[in-house]
Amino acid sequence: MTRLLRRTTTARSTEPATDGGEAPEQPEETAVATTRTPAVATTRTPAVAAAEAPGDAAPEAPGGATTLVEGEPEATDGDAEVPVRSFPATWQKAALVSAVAALLLAGSAFFHGAHQLTSTSSARNHALTDAGATARVGGDVGEGLARIFSYTPASDDAVERSAGTVLAGRAARQYADLFAQVRAKLVEQRITLSTQTVRTGVIELDEDSARLLVFLDQTSRRDDARQDEPTATSAAAQLTVTAKFQGERWLIVDIKAR
Amino acid sequence: MRRGRILGAGALVVALGFCGTGAWTYAQARTDEGLAFSRERDTALAEGRDRLTVLNSLDASTREHAAAGIRAWRDASTGPLRTELGRTTPAVGASARATVTEAALTALDTRAGTAKLIATVRVDVTPRGGGAATTDRKRLEAVLTRTGEDTWRVAALSAVPVAGAEENEDE
Numbered sequence: 001m002t003r004l005l006r007r008t009t010t011a012r013s014t015e016p017a018t019d020g021g022e023a024p025e026q027p028e029e030t031a032v033a034t035t036r037t038p039a040v041a042t043t044r045t046p047a048v049a050a051a052e053a054p055g056d057a058a059p060e061a062p063g064g065a066t067t068l069v070e071g072e073p074e075a076t077d078g079d080a081e082v083p084v085r086s087f088p089a090t091w092q093k094a095a096l097v098s099a100v101a102a103l104l105l106a107g108s109a110f111f112h113g114a115h116q117l118t119s120t121s122s123a124r125n126h127a128l129t130d131a132g133a134t135a136r137v138g139g140d141v142g143e144g145l146a147r148i149f150s151y152t153p154a155s156d157d158a159v160e161r162s163a164g165t166v167l168a169g170r171a172a173r174q175y176a177d178l179f180a181q182v183r184a185k186l187v188e189q190r191i192t193l194s195t196q197t198v199r200t201g202v203i204e205l206d207e208d209s210a211r212l213l214v215f216l217d218q219t220s221r222r223d224d225a226r227q228d229e230p231t232a233t234s235a236a237a238q239l240t241v242t243a244k245f246q247g248e249r250w251l252i253v254d255i256k257a258r
Numbered sequence: 259m260r261r262g263r264i265l266g267a268g269a270l271v272v273a274l275g276f277c278g279t280g281a282w283t284y285a286q287a288r289t290d291e292g293l294a295f296s297r298e299r300d301t302a303l304a305e306g307r308d309r310l311t312v313l314n315s316l317d318a319s320t321r322e323h324a325a326a327g328i329r330a331w332r333d334a335s336t337g338p339l340r341t342e343l344g345r346t347t348p349a350v351g352a353s354a355r356a357t358v359t360e361a362a363l364t365a366l367d368t369r370a371g372t373a374k375l376i377a378t379v380r381v382d383v384t385p386r387g388g389g390a391a392t393t394d395r396k397r398l399e400a401v402l403t404r405t406g407e408d409t410w411r412v413a414a415l416s417a418v419p420v421a422g423a424e425e426n427e428d429e
Contacts, residue, residue: 096266103273110280117287122296128366129295198418199399201362201376213362213376215397217421236420238378238397240360258360258378258395 127202127210134202137210140250141243142197145214148175149195149237151186153223168246169253190223208245213238213258298368305410306375306402307358309334313412314356314379314396318386324348336403336411356381371404376418 117123128134144166151159160179167175185191199215216237242254287293312334318324325348332340361377381394401414 093266096270100269100273103270103277107273107277107280110277110284114280114283114287117284117293118290120296122300123293125296125300128299128363129292196421198421199364199376201364203360203362213360213378215376215418219421234420236397236418238360238395 124206125204127205130205134205137205137243137245137250138200138202138212141210141212141241141252142200142214144250144252145216145239145241146195146197149193149216149218151191151193153187153190153192156187166252168244168251171242171252171255174255192221192223194219194221203240210243210245210250212241212243214241295366295368299363299366299373301408302366302373302402302404302410303361303363303375305408306363306373306400306412307361307377309402309410309412310358310361310375310377310379310398310400310415311356313415314354314381314398316354318349318351318353321348321350324350334412335415336405337413339412339414351386353384353386354381355384372413373402373404373410375400375402 126133148159148163148166163172163175163179186193195216195218197214198217199213201213202210203213204211216239217234218237219232219234221232238258240256240258241252243250244253245251312330316324316327316331318327328343328346328348331343331346335343357380359378359380361375363373363375365372365374367373377398377400379396379398381396382391383394384391397418399416399418400412402410403413405411
């Protein structure tokens with residue numbers, strides 16, 4: 001602080017011309033020092049200036065000191081006021097703009113990240129995460145398959161009727177073709193088919209469509225008049241089923257054997 | 259000047275609010291239990307598929323290959339199944355290559371780290387010395403156990419039997 005003061009006073013004492021002529025530039029320099037330590041400035045400056053330049057600065061020094069004291073109120077009002085505010089004002093503006101920009105960027109990044117997390121195929125798949133819906137689709141499909149792949153000679157048309165409430169789309173056509181092929185044999189040999197769903201696993205599930213893996217057991221019995229006991233054969237079937245939610249229940253729209 | 263300041267402060271507050279909401283939404287999604295469960299489910303399913311492929315495959319063309327295959331079995335399994343598989347002695351014989359054609363989880367307990375999986379597997383069996391391959395289709399049920407971060411191993415593996423099948427044709 002003293003060094004700063006010394007520099008300003010020496011500058012003034014070595015350039016006497018500027019002392020009187022360019023008044024506005026000087027207070028700007030000294031104002032920084034004087035506003036902070038007015039006591040030090042007023043008490044020390046003359047002494048220091050006198051000690052440093054005893055030759056020609058000595059008579060000037062008191063003059064310099066007085067301008068310094070006199071110029072002080074002017075400096076804080078006019079010249080010092082503008083730099084202190086306007087310099088940081090542009091700074092402030094820049095800082096504000098960059099802060100707003102950074103915040104907006106960060107916010108966008110957060111929203112994007114959140115969207116990324118919630119819109120993955122993993123997140124959209126409700127299999128097992130929504131226990132109720134998973135159980136429901138599994139139940140509807142399992143029960144539907146058991147119903148359409150079961151057959152008794154007595155309920156010949158019931159199977160086709162229930163097929164209408166279980167199947168839709170491609171699966172309905174597949175089933176119609178299949179049933180047309182085996183029907184003659186079923187009727188002729190008086191075959192009873194009973195199908196149980198053994199395991200049901202939901203692979204994918206969203207609002208209105210699902211894909212399931214279903215294990216079925218099918219037992220066929222032939223009521224053969226020549227044999228005392230009906231012969232039974234069991235077969236395993238593994239199906240990948242696509243289901244759509246229509247109306248009030250899940251309808252099977254596609255069946256693939258695995 | 260003053261209006262500019264108010265505008266600036268307003269913009270800052272709005273930006274802060276936007277950023278804060280974004281951070282909150284992100285944190286919410288990050289810690290969402292449903293989403294975490296979904297991720298765990300998909301990991302378990304993918305891991306399960308891989309493990310089943312390994313467990314149903316064995317290159318037994320040479321004794322070394324068979325030994326390596328059995329080591330791979332041990333690596334894919336855990337618990338009692340691992341102990342059981344460890345007792346298998348490598349020998350040259352028929353080789354099998356498995357493909358999991360479809361798989362689904364039937365149960366998942368993320369807290370306990372257990373899952374149940376059903377799968378259909380196609381196994382191509384090549385007899386020793388390289389003859390005509392035969393294809394076998396299996397339906398399997400496996401119990402998976404989480405053994406580490408994102409690592410699931412097979413703790414139990416069994417074929418799903420055909421109910422009441424004395425004259426079993428397919429299995």
